[in-house]
Amino acid sequence: MLEVKNLHATVDGKQILNGLDLVVDKGEVHAIMGPNGSGKSTLAYVMAGKPGYEVTQGQILLDGEDILAMHSDERAAKGLFLAFQYPLEIPGVATMTFLRTALNAQRKKRGEAELSTPEFLKLVRDAAGKLEIDMEMLRRGVNVGFSGGEKKRNEILQMALLQPRLCVLDETDSGLDIDALKIVSDGVNRLRSPDRSMLVITHYQRLLDHIVPDVVHVLSAGRIVKTGGKELALELEASGYAQFQGEAAHAS
Amino acid sequence: MNAEIRNIKTNAELALAEAYSAGKTRLPGGRNVVALREEAAARFDALGLPHRRVEEWKYTDLRALMREARPIAGAPDAAGIARAKDAGKRIGDMDARRIVFVDGTFVAELSDLADLSPGLTIRSMAQALAACDPLVEAHLGKVVPPEREGVVALNTALMRDGAVVHVAKGATVERPIHLVFATTGQTPASVFTRSLVVIEAGARVMLVESHDASAGHQVNTALELVVGDKAHVDHIKITGGPSDLVHVSSLMASVGAHARFNDFAFNIGGGVVRNQTFVRFDGEGTLAGLRGASLLNGKQHVDSTLVVDHQAPGCQSREVFATVLDGESRGVFQGKIVVRPHAQQTDARMMTRALLLSDEAEADSKPELEIFADDVQCGHGATSGALDEDLKFYLMARGIPETDAEALLVQAFVGEAIEGIEHAGLRDALMEQVVAWLWARGG
Ligand SMILES: Nc1ncnc2c1ncn2[C@@H]1O[C@H](COP(=O)(O)OP(=O)(O)OP(=O)(O)O)[C@@H](O)[C@H]1O
Ligand SMILES: [Mg+2]
Numbered sequence: 001m002l003e004v005k006n007l008h009a010t011v012d013g014k015q016i017l018n019g020l021d022l023v024v025d026k027g028e029v030h031a032i033m034g035p036n037g038s039g040k041s042t043l044a045y046v047m048a049g050k051p052g053y054e055v056t057q058g059q060i061l062l063d064g065e066d067i068l069a070m071h072s073d074e075r076a077a078k079g080l081f082l083a084f085q086y087p088l089e090i091p092g093v094a095t096m097t098f099l100r101t102a103l104n105a106q107r108k109k110r111g112e113a114e115l116s117t118p119e120f121l122k123l124v125r126d127a128a129g130k131l132e133i134d135m136e137m138l139r140r141g142v143n144v145g146f147s148g149g150e151k152k153r154n155e156i157l158q159m160a161l162l163q164p165r166l167c168v169l170d171e172t173d174s175g176l177d178i179d180a181l182k183i184v185s186d187g188v189n190r191l192r193s194p195d196r197s198m199l200v201i202t203h204y205q206r207l208l209d210h211i212v213p214d215v216v217h218v219l220s221a222g223r224i225v226k227t228g229g230k231e232l233a234l235e236l237e238a239s240g241y242a243q244f245q246g247e248a249a250h251a252s
Numbered sequence: 253m254n255a256e257i258r259n260i261k262t263n264a265e266l267a268l269a270e271a272y273s274a275g276k277t278r279l280p281g282g283r284n285v286v287a288l289r290e291e292a293a294a295r296f297d298a299l300g301l302p303h304r305r306v307e308e309w310k311y312t313d314l315r316a317l318m319r320e321a322r323p324i325a326g327a328p329d330a331a332g333i334a335r336a337k338d339a340g341k342r343i344g345d346m347d348a349r350r351i352v353f354v355d356g357t358f359v360a361e362l363s364d365l366a367d368l369s370p371g372l373t374i375r376s377m378a379q380a381l382a383a384c385d386p387l388v389e390a391h392l393g394k395v396v397p398p399e400r401e402g403v404v405a406l407n408t409a410l411m412r413d414g415a416v417v418h419v420a421k422g423a424t425v426e427r428p429i430h431l432v433f434a435t436t437g438q439t440p441a442s443v444f445t446r447s448l449v450v451i452e453a454g455a456r457v458m459l460v461e462s463h464d465a466s467a468g469h470q471v472n473t474a475l476e477l478v479v480g481d482k483a484h485v486d487h488i489k490i491t492g493g494p495s496d497l498v499h500v501s502s503l504m505a506s507v508g509a510h511a512r513f514n515d516f517a518f519n520i521g522g523g524v525v526r527n528q529t530f531v532r533f534d535g536e537g538t539l540a541g542l543r544g545a546s547l548l549n550g551k552q553h554v555d556s557t558l559v560v561d562h563q564a565p566g567c568q569s570r571e572v573f574a575t576v577l578d579g580e581s582r583g584v585f586q587g588k589i590v591v592r593p594h595a596q597q598t599d600a601r602m603m604t605r606a607l608l609l610s611d612e613a614e615a616d617s618k619p620e621l622e623i624f625a626d627d628v629q630c631g632h633g634a635t636s637g638a639l640d641e642d643l644k645f646y647l648m649a650r651g652i653p654e655t656d657a658e659a660l661l662v663q664a665f666v667g668e669a670i671e672g673i674e675h676a677g678l679r680d681a682l683m684e685q686v687v688a689w690l691w692a693r694g695g
Contacts, residue, residue: 092664
């Protein structure tokens with residue numbers, strides 16, 4: 001499904017990713033952990049094609065296809081979804097309009113028919129209900145006046161509607177209270193399927209108790225320095241990242 | 253030195269003065285109106301067309317932008333009238349009473365004067381001038397006479413037709429009045445329209461002006477508006493036209509006590525457009541919203557100039573202007589709020605935003621506060637910038653193509669100002685205009 005090969009990337013001329021390799025197979029959930037500033041969000045942004053994030057070397061293949069030459073919207077239509085660490089507020093664009101425009105744009109690009117209003121409303125109502133999002137909120141501007149936790153839930157709502165094949169979740173757990181964490185994790189787990197892969201970026205074991213990963217990676221100084229099973233997350237919780245920071249410094 | 257410069261008249265100024273002296277005997281009006289015209293013509297002779305050394309016009313050098321004056325438009329022929337049938341379509345399917353002017357002349361056959369609701373009177377300015385109408389005699393040129401305004405003087409000298417609307421005390425006019433000004437003549441011409449609208453105390457009306465034009469015309473239009481005490485008036489002006497159109501518009505409004513006045517200017521065309529608005533608060537406790545949205549591309553130059561004069565205490569004014577600029581266009585916003593010494597408890601807020609879609613576009617903003625009272629709340633803000641790249645990325649990351657993402661953001665930007673229009677149908681119709689504009693841009 002996803003192959004990241006020897007990825008080097010710079011942001012504003014600053015080298016952040018230094019030869020990152022990662023393979024996520026179909027149906028798998030991988031967690032990425034790592035210290036602040038190690039490049040986790042950078043990896044997510046590079047995958048989604050954020051302007052200013054320049055790949056200087058390497059490849060990102062989605063189902064064998066190099067996505068680096070594609071625009072962000074094309075990547076999304078190919079099935080890539082990034083749940084933002086900091087979802088943005090878009091005053092004046094109603095959430096409903098945003099969701100519908102996004103969904104129909106993706107469908108159009110894939111040669112599928114646009115959804116009728118009743119079809120769309122039913123989809124949103126179902127998905128929002130499961131995430132305990134009030135429909136009234138969706139009439140407001142995108143994320144405008146949403147609390148931190150509501151913004152994160154709204155990201156998962158978008159993911160549920162867009163049905164991506166590869167989900168990248170950047171610290172979706174941060175800012176969530178215990179109940180919201182459960183709602184969001186359940187939302188993510190409902191999307192787990194043999195055809196869908198996930199890359200879950202987090203600092204905390206807590207999230208991985210809910211969304212149990214198949215593989216855990218440690219990212220440090222722009223590369224994967226250790227890969228293991230779900231028990232690796234527990235180990236990190238106990239020992240921290242100090243050992244890997246040394247390793248990364250050594251490796252680069 | 254100044255006198256010397258002033259004496260050198262441009263071709264346009266000479267032609268306009270000549271048009272007045274040659275045509276004045278054929279212009280409508282009795283003795284008082286003749287005197288008004290003479291005085292205005294003398295003022296225009298002294299002031300000339302405004303130019304960049306006139307502070308209020310420093311961004312819009314009309315003298316330079318209008319080198320030649322077009323000949324005065326004649327009465328429209330059948331073909332011209334036929335071409336005007338579709339004018340004023342930007343209001344969408346809003347039901348309104350159409351009053352149509354073609355090439356500056358009232359056209360009865362395109363206008364709907366039947367079944368006027370009680371208290372509503374509408375007639376053409378030409379008729380009113382010829383008949384020495386007392387309403388016109390009482391108000392014309394007196395509502396908020398701007399000082400040293402060459403274009404208003406020119407309008408007064410050469411005004412030929414327009415609308416005279418009167419709404420009697422306490423009357424509610426349910427159906428909006430739509431004044432459609434279509435300049436469709438095939439040879440470029442000058443058009444001078446002048447309207448007077450008097451809304452008596454406690455009355456309610458919505459007035460929409462649509463200005464459409466074909467190639468190369470020069471339009472100078474003015475509206476004097478009297479809003480009585482406790483009246484509620486919505487005024488929306490929609491201006492479109494080709495890139496070689498010169499459109500100069502002056503709105504002069506006096507607003508009484510405890511009234512509501514909601515003004516909106518929507519600009520979506522024209523080569524050189526100047527919308528100047530002079531609003532004076534004459535009575536206390538009034539709420540006024542003065543808003544506008546402009547969409548500019550190519551080499552368009554659109555200037556919105558506002559003078560809001562708080563002469564009475566306890567009034568609230570809100571100014572919100574949004575301008576979207578593409579191509580090599582230039583947008584100008586000048587907003588001046590004056591608060592007189594006794595206009596205590598004035599609450600005036602002015603916000604102007606420019607969204608630059610191209611590196612070649614330019615937006616200038618000049619807000620001014622002149623406050624002579626001490627117990628007031630006044631503020632202004634101005635922003636100018638490109639589309640937010642992060643927001644665009646967020647939309648694109650959800651699968652929305654770049655042009656659509658930009659269109660959504662532009663609609664949101666303009667929408668904030670358009671929200672100020674009370675009529676939902678008209679709001680939707682104008683948003684459709686915005687969408688169409690974005691499509692034409694390559695959406
Ligand atoms: N625009 C930028 N210009 C320069 N450096 C940047 C820019 N954006 C990010 N960086 C740097 O890139 C590095 C990696 O940042 P990134 O956001 O990817 O870290 P992260 O692993 O997601 O951290 P966190 O756990 O705090 O979210 C940091 O050192 C950061 O300061
Ligand atoms: Mg991060």
